[in-house]
Amino acid sequence: MRYRLVIFDWDGTLMDSEARIVTSMQVAAREADWGELAAENVSNIIGLGLPEAIATLCPGIDAERAERLRDRYAFHFVQGDTTPMSFFPGVKAGLARLHARPGQRLAVATGKSRRGLDRIFRETGTGHWFHASRTADETLSKPHPRMLEELLVELGFDVGEVVMVGDTEYDLEMARTLGMDRVAVTYGVHAPQRLAASRPVFTAESALDLFDWLHT
Numbered sequence: 393m394r395y396r397l398v399i400f401d402w403d404g405t406l407m408d409s410e411a412r413i414v415t416s417m418q419v420a421a422r423e424a425d426w427g428e429l430a431a432e433n434v435s436n437i438i439g440l441g442l443p444e445a446i447a448t449l450c451p452g453i454d455a456e457r458a459e460r461l462r463d464r465y466a467f468h469f470v471q472g473d474t475t476p477m478s479f480f481p482g483v484k485a486g487l488a489r490l491h492a493r494p495g496q497r498l499a500v501a502t503g504k505s506r507r508g509l510d511r512i513f514r515e516t517g518t519g520h521w522f523h524a525s526r527t528a529d530e531t532l533s534k535p536h537p538r539m540l541e542e543l544l545v546e547l548g549f550d551v552g553e554v555v556m557v558g559d560t561e562y563d564l565e566m567a568r569t570l571g572m573d574r575v576a577v578t579y580g581v582h583a584p585q586r587l588a589a590s591r592p593v594f595t596a597e598s599a600l601d602l603f604d605w606l607h608t
Contacts, residue, residue, distance in 0.1 A: 393496060394606060395573070397549045399540065401558035402502040402509065403438055404580030406483050406599075412475040413438055417449070419472070420464035424457050426450050435581045439503045439560040441528030470511070479599075480579060484518070486603030491521040497547055500525040501539045501556065501563075523547060534562035537569045555593070557602065564590035577602055 403409045414434045421429045429449055437445040442465070446458050453461070490496050499522055502509055506527045513519030524546050526539035540556065556567035559580020567574040568590050576587035576595045587595065596602035 393493065394608065395555040396495065396553040397497045397499060397543075397547060397555075398490065398606060399499045399501050399543060399554060399556045401439060401556075401560070401563045402500055402504060402512070404559035405557060405563070405577055406479060406487075407477055407512070408480050409477045410435060410438060410581055412469060412473050412477050415475055416465050416468035416473045417445075419468050420461050421450070423464045424461035426453065426457065426461060438581045439534055439558070439562040441503050441533030442505065444528075444533045445503070469508075479516070482599040482603060486599060486606075487518065487521050489603065490606060497523045497549075499523060499543050499547065501534075501543060501566075502526070503528045503534060503562075505529045534560075535565040535569070537566040540566055540570055540572065555606075559587075561586055561590055564592060575602065575605070 400406055403413065414431050417434045418429050418431070421427060433449060437448050440448065442462055446453065446461055450458070450461070487498070490498060500509065504527050506529055509525060509527050524543055526542055531542055532538040544551065544554065551570055551572045555573040555575055556563060557575045557577065558564055559577045560582045564574045564576060564587060573593045574590060576592040578584045578587065578595060578597050584595065594605050596605060
């Protein structure tokens with residue numbers, strides 16, 4: 393077993409949700425009278441907690457407008473936007489295989505809210521595969537390493553037994569801060585060169601590559 397605990401980011405690492413996040417945020421910004429947001433800019437903040445994402449996308453936004461933008465984004469992402477979301481090819485089989493391995497533990501560290509993560513767990517029927525999870529509204533947003541620190545304590549692992557898997561520099565940098573091994577996936581939202589700056593121990597070009605490596 394390469395690592396006793398594997399911690400996954402969700403959006404862009406396990407699930408192909410970029411398109412829905414981008415379109416939901418763009419519509420929400422218009423409805424909150426902020427104006428147009430470039431798709432590239434929205435993609436860049438995927439992985440951050442929603443308040444941090446809005447502050448980055450909309451510098452100087454007042455509290456009232458930010459709250460409206462948050463509410464409209466939540467509405468569109470959950471109900472208003474029908475852009476399909478699915479696991480990347482090979483993810484469900486790879487997770488099932490890891491989960492079945494004796495002694496293997498799996499966790500999620502995500503910029504989603506607890507409500508959002510629990511909803512997607514229910515919709516996909518995958519929540520039982522993960523032994524713990526942390527969301528941005530329960531602790532500090534990435535790239536701060538607090539959510540990783542809390543998962544280590546909850547599950548009782550040392551840093552050297554754990555790897556963080558993600559598609560953004562926010563994922564990789566919070567692991568690097570702790571001296572935790574990190575794996576970059578290049579099929580998500582951040583460019584390979586950007587991920588390489590965090591010195592991952594492995595870079596996967598597909599979910600199939602990722603799970604093959606984790607199983608070796």
